Amino acid sequence: MNNWPEGYGRRVLDQVDSTNAEAARIAPGLTGPEWILALRQTAGRGRRGRPWADPVGNFAATLVMRPAETPDRIALRSFVASLALYDAVAAATGRDDLLSLKWPNDVLLNGGKLAGILLESTGMAGQGISHIAIGIGVNLASAPDMAQVEPGATRPVSLFSETGIRIAPQDFLNLLAPAFARYEEQFRTYGFAPIRELWLSRAARLGQVITARTMRNETTGTFETVDETGNIVLSTPKGREVIPAAEIFF
The missing domain is CATH 3.30.930.10 (Bira Bifunctional Protein; Domain 2)
Incomplete structure (x- = not known):
């Protein structure tokens, strides 16, 4: 104590x-x-x-x-x-x-x-x-x-x-x-x-391919960063995806 x-x-x-x-x-x-x-x-x-x-x-x-x-x-x-x-x-x-x-x-x-x-x-x-x-x-x-x-x-x-x-x-x-x-x-x-x-x-899988799953859809892409407001940013074939809330799967 x-x-x-x-x-x-x-x-x-x-x-x-x-x-x-x-x-x-x-x-x-x-x-x-x-x-x-x-x-x-x-x-x-x-x-x-x-x-x-x-x-x-x-x-x-x-x-x-x-x-x-x-x-x-x-x-x-x-x-x-x-x-x-x-x-x-x-x-x-x-x-x-x-x-x-x-x-x-x-x-x-x-x-x-x-x-x-x-x-x-x-x-x-x-x-x-x-x-x-x-x-x-x-x-x-x-x-x-x-x-x-x-x-x-x-x-x-x-x-x-x-x-x-x-x-x-x-x-x-x-x-x-x-x-x-x-x-x-x-x-x-x-x-x-x-x-x-x-x-x-200290981030796990930074720079690697991960999947972000929400209640409506899922996005697979390279874990690029976390932005200035805490969102995860993935680089996908469709472009840069900014995701505010999701479950992450490896």
């Missing part, structure tokens, strides 16, 4: 339905950002409402914040969280060479999905966003079977299965929270540009 970031609250729950749901419940009474860690999560969620498997020993936490910013800028915090996760895993393992970042919000270890991020916001019509919840799940102890994930999805892995390293969720939070605070300060001070540059230096 000696390295815990100043100004950030912390609460550890034995069990909760969802840390993002708990964030929504406590947000009105908060005066600053707060981390919520659940040692057991009974109704965890991933992107597009998918269930998030959360066995005992894995990491399930949410950072709840109340930023007074526009929605497009708030959404860029998924990149801030990705970089913080990368650093936390590198600190836990001593091996940053095994890690990469998959757009828009996954951390890969040995090419498999180790962690995911779910950013949600709440607000009233005409009054902007009241708070955001940055939910983070990390397979510290175990990973789901391939049968539990979408066909073609990245293979799930755990920190233990790939490295033999065991780390308690509370100890992992002690690595993650200071890393996030550092990148958050950089983001607030210098904007998205340095965050984007560092994220691209």
Whole structure:
């Protein structure tokens, strides 16, 4: 706890339905950002409402914040969280060479999905966003079977299965929270540009052919870059495609 970031609250729950749901419940009474860690999560969620498997020993936490910013800028915090996760895993393992970042919000270890991020916001019509919840799940102890994930999805892995390293969720939070605070300060001070540059230096499959799938269609092309607003850019036979939201398949 000696390295815990100043100004950030912390609460550890034995069990909760969802840390993002708990964030929504406590947000009105908060005066600053707060981390919520659940040692057991009974109704965890991933992107597009998918269930998030959360066995005992894995990491399930949410950072709840109340930023007074526009929605497009708030959404860029998924990149801030990705970089913080990368650093936390590198600190836990001593091996940053095994890690990469998959757009828009996954951390890969040995090419498999180790962690995911779910950013949600709440607000009233005409009054902007009241708070955001940055939910983070990390397979510290175990990973789901391939049968539990979408066909073609990245293979799930755990920190233990790939490295033999065991780390308690509370100890992992002690690595993650200071890393996030550092990148958050950089983001607030210098904007998205340095965050984007560092994220691209750690990006998985940059310069390679990937497929971006939305609810309506899919686009296959060379992963060219992430632009100044966080969109992924693919070079395709039809030209340059800028995609704001999609699932990425390798």
